[in-house]
Each structure stands twice: as structure tokens, then as C-alpha cells.
Amino acid sequence: AQRVTQPEKLLSVFKGAPVELKCNYSYSGSPELFWYVQYSRQRLQLLLRHISRESIKGFTADLNKGETSFHLKKPFAQEEDSAMYYCALSGSNYKLTFGKGTLLTVNP
Amino acid sequence: GAGVSQSPSNKVTEKGKDVELRCDPISGHTALYWYRQSLGQGLEFLIYFQGNSAPDKSGLPSDRFSAERTGGSVSTLTIQRTQQEDSAVYLCASSQGSIGNTIYFGEGSWLTVV
Numbered sequence: 420a421q422r423v424t425q426p427e428k429l430l431s432v433f434k435g436a437p438v439e440l441k442c443n444y445s446y447s448g449s450p451e452l453f454w455y456v457q458y459s460r461q462r463l464q465l466l467l468r469h470i471s472r473e474s475i476k477g478f479t480a481d482l483n484k485g486e487t488s489f490h491l492k493k494p495f496a497q498e499e500d501s502a503m504y505y506c507a508l509s510g511s512n513y514k515l516t517f518g519k520g521t522l523l524t525v526n527p
Numbered sequence: 528g529a530g531v532s533q534s535p536s537n538k539v540t541e542k543g544k545d546v547e548l549r550c551d552p553i554s555g556h557t558a559l560y561w562y563r564q565s566l567g568q569g570l571e572f573l574i575y576f577q578g579n580s581a582p583d584k585s586g587l588p589s590d591r592f593s594a595e596r597t598g599g600s601v602s603t604l605t606i607q608r609t610q611q612e613d614s615a616v617y618l619c620a621s622s623q624g625s626i627g628n629t630i631y632f633g634e635g636s637w638l639t640v641v
Contacts (some may be wrong), residue, residue: 453597519569
């Protein structure tokens with residue numbers, strides 16, 4: 420079975436502060452990990468995935484297999500980062516399992 | 528098409544009625560997913576179609592829920608005898624169905640059962 424846990428339902432930071440959204444997963448094989456974002460009144464969209472090792476909008480995420488984590492980080496949060504963030508895992512059958520999401524609010 | 532298209536975008540129905548929600552995936556995408564998004568519940572997996580394989584129905588919450596995908600393209604999610612707890616946004620997504628492929632979401636169908 421595959422499971423994704425996002426321990427924080429809500430996260431509030433001030434503009435310019437660092438932000439870390441936590442994600443832990445459970446999967447017996449080699450997973451693909453993703454972060455999806457949903458801005459207000461917009462559809463859910465891919466933010467980044469671990470195999471690309473990319474930085475999108477200043478966000479990065481490193482897959483830590485030892486800790487089974489894929490935390491999303493940004494050194495300096497911006498107000499436009501306020502959104503719902505979902506961590507997701509894809510297993511060998513490509514089915515995407517999501518965490519329950521973290522609502523990030525960046526205050527001015 | 529340019530993206531995943533879902534209809535209707537909004538549906539209000541009376542408790543006990545049946546509803547059908549439609550999804551048009553991106554052309555050529557072999558994988559199609561249905562999720563349910565409820566307030567405070569996050570994204571709940573419902574069903575997954577991949578090519579000609581038997582669908583993964585493990586997420587369907589009850590036998591009132593069913594889905595089919597005709598011709599490997601359009602999919603319909605049917606909810607029979609709707610209940611108030613079925614009220615949610617139903618999201619469809621599609622992908623090319625292999626490692627590294629991005630999953631694209633539709634805008635969702637907002638279902639309200641009164």
C-alpha cells in the first residue's frame with residue numbers, strides 16, 4: 420500500500436521568511452514523488468517532481484529515502500505562494516496517491 | 528483537446544437522485560483518474576483507468592459509485608441515490624501513463640446534494 424502524510428493542515432508564515440511543508444510517505448518500492456499546488460480558483464497543477472531535481476518558483480524538494488520524506492522548501496516566501504499544496508506519490512502502477520494537503524498562507 | 532475537460536462544472540441535485548459526471552481527457556493520454564476533493568479531507572482517490580487494463584476501483588467509497596471509460600477516452604462517473612455526504616468537487620485527471628509523465632487535472636465538477 421502507498422500512503423502520503425502531510426502533518427500540517429495549515430501553515431502560516433510572513434513574507435520573506437523560510438517555509439517548509441512536510442511530507443512523509445510509505446511505499447515498499449521505489450516511488451516517484453511530486454508536489455502539486457492549487458492556487459485560489461485555479462485547477463490543481465504540478466509544481467515539481469523529484470526525478471527532475473528542479474527548482475520551480477524558488478521551491479525545492481529533496482527525496483530522503485532514509486527518512487521517507489519529501490519536504491518542500493523555499494528560503495524566502497512570497498505572498499503569491501499562498502495556496503494549497505499537496506504531496507503525491509506514484510508507485511509501479513502509476514496511480515497517484517495524495518496527502519491531505521497543507522494550506523500555506525504567506526502574510527505581508 | 529487543450530486540457531482535461533469536465534462537465535458539468537456545477538451540479539445541484541436532490542438527495543436520492545442519480546448523477547453523471549463526464550471527463551474528456553487530453554487526447555492520447557492512456558491513464559485517467561477520478562478523485563474527490565472535500566473540505567478538510569484533501570484529495571481522495573476514487574478510480575484509475577490505464578489503457579486496456581482492468582480499472583483500479585479500490586477507492587470507490589460504496590457500490591453507489593461507478594465509472595466507465597468508453598473507447599479509452601471519455602469517462603463517466605456515476606453516483607446513484609446521492610447522499611448529502613457525496614457533496615464535493617470531483618476531479619478528473621489524465622496522463623500518458625508512464626514513469627515521469629505529468630498528470631493534468633480538470634477544473635472539477637462541484638456536486639451539491641440537497
